[in-house]
Amino acid sequence: MDVKVNILRYNPETDRKGHWEEYILEADPDERILDLLHKVKWFDDGSLAFRRSCAHGVCGSDAMVVNGENMLACQVLVKEVSTPIKIEPIRGLPVIKDLVVNMDSFFDSYKKVMPFLVNDSEPGERERLQSPEDRDRFEDTTKCILCAACTTSCPVFWTADTYVGPAAIVNAHRFVFDSRDNASKQRLEILKDVDGAFRCRTAFNCTSACPRGIQVTKAIEDVKRETLTIN
Amino acid sequence: MKIIKHSFDGVIVGAGGAGLRAAIEAAPHMKLAVITKLYPTRSHTGAAQGGMSAALANVEEDNWNWHAFDTVKGSDYLADQPAVDILCKEAIDSVVELEHWGLPFSRLENGKIAQRRFGGHTVKEGEAPAFRACYAADRTGHMILQTLYQKCVSMGVTFFDEFQVLDIKIDDGVCRGVIAYEVATGDIHIFEARAVTFATGGFGKIYKVSSNAHSLTGDGPGILYQKGIPLEDMEFYQFHPTGIYRLGILLSEAARGEGGILRNKDGERFMERYAPSIKDLAPRDMVSRAIATEISEGNGAGPNNDFVYLDLTHLGAETIKQKLPDITDFVRTYVKIEPINEPIPVQPTAHYAMGGIPTDVNARVLSDASGTILPGVYSAGESACVSVHGANRLGTNSLLDIVVFGKRAGQSMVDYVSSTKPMELSDNAAEDLTNKIEKLIEKDHSLEFSVPRIREELQDSMEENAKIFRTEESLEKQTKILTDLRDRYQNVTISDKGKVFNTELLEAIELEYLLDMSDTTVASALHRKESRGAHSRVDHVERDDENWLKHSFAFKNGESVKLEYKNVELGNYEPKERKY
Numbered sequence: 001m002d003v004k005v006n007i008l009r010y011n012p013e014t015d016r017k018g019h020w021e022e023y024i025l026e027a028d029p030d031e032r033i034l035d036l037l038h039k040v041k042w043f044d045d046g047s048l049a050f051r052r053s054c055a056h057g058v059c060g061s062d063a064m065v066v067n068g069e070n071m072l073a074c075q076v077l078v079k080e081v082s083t084p085i086k087i088e089p090i091r092g093l094p095v096i097k098d099l100v101v102n103m104d105s106f107f108d109s110y111k112k113v114m115p116f117l118v119n120d121s122e123p124g125e126r127e128r129l130q131s132p133e134d135r136d137r138f139e140d141t142t143k144c145i146l147c148a149a150c151t152t153s154c155p156v157f158w159t160a161d162t163y164v165g166p167a168a169i170v171n172a173h174r175f176v177f178d179s180r181d182n183a184s185k186q187r188l189e190i191l192k193d194v195d196g197a198f199r200c201r202t203a204f205n206c207t208s209a210c211p212r213g214i215q216v217t218k219a220i221e222d223v224k225r226e227t228l229t230i231n
Numbered sequence: 232m233k234i235i236k237h238s239f240d241g242v243i244v245g246a247g248g249a250g251l252r253a254a255i256e257a258a259p260h261m262k263l264a265v266i267t268k269l270y271p272t273r274s275h276t277g278a279a280q281g282g283m284s285a286a287l288a289n290v291e292e293d294n295w296n297w298h299a300f301d302t303v304k305g306s307d308y309l310a311d312q313p314a315v316d317i318l319c320k321e322a323i324d325s326v327v328e329l330e331h332w333g334l335p336f337s338r339l340e341n342g343k344i345a346q347r348r349f350g351g352h353t354v355k356e357g358e359a360p361a362f363r364a365c366y367a368a369d370r371t372g373h374m375i376l377q378t379l380y381q382k383c384v385s386m387g388v389t390f391f392d393e394f395q396v397l398d399i400k401i402d403d404g405v406c407r408g409v410i411a412y413e414v415a416t417g418d419i420h421i422f423e424a425r426a427v428t429f430a431t432g433g434f435g436k437i438y439k440v441s442s443n444a445h446s447l448t449g450d451g452p453g454i455l456y457q458k459g460i461p462l463e464d465m466e467f468y469q470f471h472p473t474g475i476y477r478l479g480i481l482l483s484e485a486a487r488g489e490g491g492i493l494r495n496k497d498g499e500r501f502m503e504r505y506a507p508s509i510k511d512l513a514p515r516d517m518v519s520r521a522i523a524t525e526i527s528e529g530n531g532a533g534p535n536n537d538f539v540y541l542d543l544t545h546l547g548a549e550t551i552k553q554k555l556p557d558i559t560d561f562v563r564t565y566v567k568i569e570p571i572n573e574p575i576p577v578q579p580t581a582h583y584a585m586g587g588i589p590t591d592v593n594a595r596v597l598s599d600a601s602g603t604i605l606p607g608v609y610s611a612g613e614s615a616c617v618s619v620h621g622a623n624r625l626g627t628n629s630l631l632d633i634v635v636f637g638k639r640a641g642q643s644m645v646d647y648v649s650s651t652k653p654m655e656l657s658d659n660a661a662e663d664l665t666n667k668i669e670k671l672i673e674k675d676h677s678l679e680f681s682v683p684r685i686r687e688e689l690q691d692s693m694e695e696n697a698k699i700f701r702t703e704e705s706l707e708k709q710t711k712i713l714t715d716l717r718d719r720y721q722n723v724t725i726s727d728k729g730k731v732f733n734t735e736l737l738e739a740i741e742l743e744y745l746l747d748m749s750d751t752t753v754a755s756a757l758h759r760k761e762s763r764g765a766h767s768r769v770d771h772v773e774r775d776d777e778n779w780l781k782h783s784f785a786f787k788n789g790e791s792v793k794l795e796y797k798n799v800e801l802g803n804y805e806p807k808e809r810k811y
Binding site for chain 1: 269270272273274275277278326327331332333335336337338339340342344367373374377381382384385444478480557560561564565676681682725726727729730731732733
């Protein structure tokens with residue numbers, strides 16, 4: 001079948017601002033949106049820029065806005081979206097070219113929340129023990145692939161890019177609720193800040209956007225509540 | 232073209248599991264940079280699913296010698312046994328170390344790391360399937376990648392994200408640094424570094440149906456091959472039995488480790504005929520051949536009889552949800568069926584390169600078949616060939632390989648840097664590369680010589696002629712096709728002439744690596760007149776230990792490939808007939 005695709009193009013070397021380009025593509029309903037982008041790039045306009053790698057939803061490269069919603073282009077099939085298909089870069093981060101945005105501030109926010117296990121006690125020669133129940137407390141947030149679909153769907157983030165954003169809080173959650181970690185207090189102090197977890201207005205956009213099905217808003221609420229337990 | 236110069240002691244190319252593990256080892260002892268063409272967390276280690284084996288004996292009696300036996304037998308006796316001993320012995324501490332760094336393994340009731348069964352892993356040298364694979368649901372690779380990156384963040388490791396290394400500078404047989412292209416700007420960066428580790432992963436994109444990411448184009452092996460370094464055991468390419476039909480997306484062997492069964496169109500559990508003792512948990516080469524045989528004999532399912540079923544319907548919703556959540560989600564997303572109730576259409580998918588850059592057990596790159604070391608150059612992970620996987624890798628041993636030999640690469644960098652002085656590179660060190668790029672940009676674009684056209688023909692023909700079953704005829708045919716594609720590649724053109732995010736330019740350069748990987752795969756396969764592990768010659772069906780218990784080394788020889796051989800290092804296990 002023929003599919004009409006509109007892509008928001010921007011080339012900083014030739015364009016002053018972004019503009020829509022229309023493409024009519026021969027496509028199979030079972031193909032991924034990413035396959036459509038490849039058709040444009042490989043057989044129509046080689047200059048189209050987008051990130052991609054694994055092509056099955058685990059590397060987090062190809063978050064973009066498709067028909068107004070954040071998703072991974074490799075995780076959605078043509079038959080699941082209405083036509084014409086409108087594809088834009090994720091919002092709130094500076095566009096470098098076409099569908100590629102500058103991710104620096106996103107990763108800076110991630111690094112701010114100490115996204116690593118802190119435990120200075122001598123672990124011994126074997127693994128630290130952890131019950132399946134304790135392991136389950138942070139199962140959901142271990143799934144994050146740092147694609148930025150959540151953070152760039154957040155209306156608070158759009159207006160205040162100093163907000164650490166949902167993805168950073170998700171990655172803090174992953175350690176705050178890990179029974180092996182000893183730095184919850186420091187992390188929660190960071191998230192108590194004016195640009196921390198309480199900036200969240202529970203719009204739930206992040207939860208809808210997460211391609212890994214993480215209950216992002218719930219994780220943020222968990223962190224907010226935990227923040228109230230520290231002095 | 233803007234050229235920027237940096238000075239480091241060591242550079243690691245690639246930020247998947249092997250690169251990050253090397254970085255953790257090396258960073259405290261030198262000025263180190265990790266250069267990756269992606270963001271580190273986008274690396275394909277993150278797509279690994281089922282587990283990482285180590286004889287922790289958390290579920291049942293186990294020891295690393297049994298793991299070593301299985302690995303050697305799985306390799307069809309082509310692995311170097313001293314290297315396998317290191318892999319299996321150091322596995323235990325490697326898993327524990329990752330746990331200490333925070334890796335969220337699944338747990339047993341007693342709080343220890345959970346372990347599951349996997350193909351080819353047995354207790355007591357073949358008695359029964361072993362619970363050896365340490366796992367985190369079916370996203371073990373994701374957890375390893377995240378944990379190693381988190382550790383690097385905590386240590387303040389220096390990364391150059393979305394910088395693609397395109398050249399190495401070796402003068403007088405000594406490494407001096409690398410040249411990289413900054414994707415966002417098109418600027419060229421000269422990195423002075425006397426120790427360089429290539430951890431660039433595999434090259435599954437030489438085939439059409441592959442579990443590999445688009446970025447897996449053999450960059451590290453390609454760069455070194457073009458400098459005259461040989462590639463080892465390239466004829467041994469693993470096809471994973473259970474890729475999603477047509478898409479090739481990986482469905483972990485853990486599905487069979489948890490009890491999943493392969494069935495043909497009649498619902499028959501055909502693996503009972505091919506591997507009576509461990510059935511569906513036979514090693515990947517055997518299962519993939521069994522599936523290909525079922526399909527060629529007309530027992531495949533579907534209108535074209537071209538797939539088989541992976542049946543999980545008897546496992547129950549709870550087991551699937553707890554232990555196989557991601558792969559069953561892939562099935563729901565891409566096939567639109569519910570694996571709790573319906574069997575999944577699968578076919579073998581190009582998955583893993585046993586071959587690659589030859590190294591010793593300390594990840595030092597070898598420049599010939601007699602073991603000469605190339606000073607300052609290292610490789611680990613899928614880009615390297617130690618060889619611990621021989622002719623066929625066992626499932627879970629790749630995640631093990633990246634941490635065990637990634638660490639050793641880091642240690643070797645430290646040893647080398649601490650005993651040598653900084654190397655300088657002249658300001659015109661990037662000339663070869665800038666000339667190559669300018670030539671590509673200047674040439675007028677023509678569709679006939681476009682990257683996607685040549686690449687598609689390459690992938691289609693490799694799929695047809697050099698996949699699971701090979702013959703002299705199919706390989707000769709492919710050699711001719713590759714010569715023609717190489718000729719066309721000399722005229723390759725691109726339409727994007729810009730500097731910013733010109734990924735078309737990078738795809739053009741990567742295509743040359745894919746051609747190199749294909750050339751060496753086909754030439755090595757053509758010369759090896761026996762069947763061993765993943766290399767199945769229909770015209771030479773027997774394994775021939777008398778003549779072929781040796782590793783191939785493929786050298787670039789003008790436009791053709793020259794082969795040399797090196798004897799396998801044996802150890803405790805004498806080659807025997809491989810039955811399961």
